Structure formats: structure tokens, C-alpha cells
Amino acid sequence: QVQLVQSGAEVKQPGASVKVSCKASGYTLTRYRLHWVRQAPGQRLEWMGYINSDSGQTAYSQTFQGRLTITRDTSASTAYLELNSLRSEDTALYYCTIQIGGNLYWGQGTLVTVSS
Amino acid sequence: QAVVTQEPSLTVSPGGTVTLTCGSSTGAVTSGHWPYWFQQKPGQVPRTLVYDATSRHPWTPARFSGSLLGGKAALTLSGAQPEDEAVYHCLLSYNSAWVFGGGTKLTVL
Numbered sequence: 001q002v003q004l005v006q007s008g009a010e011v012k013q014p015g016a017s018v019k020v021s022c023k024a025s026g027y028t029l030t031r032y033r034l035h036w037v038r039q040a041p042g043q044r045l046e047w048m049g050y051i052n053s054d055s056g057q058t059a060y061s062q063t064f065q066g067r068l069t070i071t072r073d074t075s076a077s078t079a080y081l082e083l084n085s086l087r088s089e090d091t092a093l094y095y096c097t098i099q100i101g102g103n104l105y106w107g108q109g110t111l112v113t114v115s116s
Numbered sequence: 117q118a119v120v121t122q123e124p125s126l127t128v129s130p131g132g133t134v135t136l137t138c139g140s141s142t143g144a145v146t147s148g149h150w151p152y153w154f155q156q157k158p159g160q161v162p163r164t165l166v167y168d169a170t171s172r173h174p175w176t177p178a179r180f181s182g183s184l185l186g187g188k189a190a191l192t193l194s195g196a197q198p199e200d201e202a203v204y205h206c207l208l209s210y211n212s213a214w215v216f217g218g219g220t221k222l223t224v225l
Contacts, residue, residue, distance in 0.1 A: 104152070
């Protein structure tokens with residue numbers, strides 16, 4: 001069955017960068033677009049961007065333009081999110097998710113805490 | 117960038133009926149926005165209830181139904197149960213970019 005397993009929680013200082021991984025199993029990574037979504041405490045779900053895992057083409061929300069990079073390693077069936085210039089407002093749960101047949105499959109979430 | 121709006125909170129009595137809505141700042145919500153509805157309980161990832169505005173999954177209780185109503189996407193719950201208390205999120209697509217609504221906290225009381 002489809003599974004997305006994310007890397008563990010991170011604590012970062014303001015101004016630093018974070019890289020979160022998402023390992024896919026149960027399906028071929030290159031078949032589907034993979035999205036990243038975050039949820040700050042008590043806030044709405046926020047779409048960050050996606051990667052077409054076959055071509056590597058990406059699209060980003062304007063909110064994160066210039067700070068966000070999404071990549072993938074097809075040989076490792078893993079996608080990555082890297083967010084730079086972290087600030088306290090970036091403290092959130094970060095999810096990878098794919099859309100198959102009208103359903104969204106979610107990773108378990110990675111908590112990123114930005115604090116000095 | 118579009119803004120998607122939902123009611124921040126709603127209350128329904130057990131056995132009652134309630135409709136949650138999902139609007140777009142760009143105009144009427146249509147099937148071309150491929151509306152999704154998710155249910156999220158504390159500490160859990162969102163669970164898909166409805167996709168493409170009206171389609172349900174096998175795990176979606178029959179008391180939930182999706183529609184397009186008055187220029188918005190709508191999720192109607194008929195015969196609310198205590199276990200339906202949760203936050204409900206809608207998702208609209210704009211040329212492959214996603215925008216989530218703010219979520220509706222539904223209380224069954």
C-alpha cells in the first residue's frame with residue numbers, strides 16, 4: 001500500500017535552513033506529482049509547492065518563492081523540501097502528500113520548530 | 117493568489133443537518149476547481165471525505181455529501197453523530213496550484 005515516511009523533527013535557529021525528506025513506498029515515485037503542505041499551530045493547511053517526480057519540474061506558492069526548493073532522488077524514491085531563511089512563523093508541521101484516484105495520501109508530518 | 121473562505125465554526129445538534137461552504141475570492145467555485153473536503157481530528161492527518169465536488173470514497177459515511185451550491189462548494193452532513201466533531205478543510209485547485217480554506221471547526225452539541 002502507499003506509504004510516505006518523513007524524516008524526524010527539527011529544531012532550527014532563525015535564519016537557518018531545514019531539509020525534510022519524504023520516502024515513498026507502495027507506488028512508483030515518478031508516476032505522481034508530490035506536494036508539500038504545512039500546518040502551523042492552530043492555522044490552516046498551507047500548500048507550499050509540488051514536484052513532478054518524473055521530470056523534476058517544480059511549482060511553488062508565491063508565499064515561498066525564493067526560499068523554497070523541492071527536489072527528488074528517484075533512485076531512493078525520496079523527495080525533499082528545503083526551506084531557507086527560517087523565521088519563527090515557519091514553525092509548523094510539514095507534510096508531503098500525493099494525490100491518487102481522488103484520495104490524498106499523507107506522510108506522518110515533520111515538526112519544524114524555529115526558535116532562538 | 118486566491119483566497120478560499122470557510123465558516124470558522126459551526127455547531128450542529130446530534131441527528132441534525134448542517135452545511136459547510138467553501139468560497140473562492142476569484143468568483144464562483146466550479147467543478148474545474150476539483151473541490152476536495154477533508155476531515156481532521158486532533159493529532160491526525162486529514163482524511164479525504166469528498167473529491168471532485170461530489171464524489172465520495174468507500175470509507176466516507178453516507179451522511180456526508182458534497183455539492184456545488186450558489187457559487188460555492190458545499191459539504192452537507194445529515195444526521196450528525198458525536199464522532200463527526202472535527203475540523204473540516206476544503207481544497208481548491210487553480211491551474212495545478214492548491215489553495216486550502218481556513219477550516220471549519222464543527223461542534224456536535
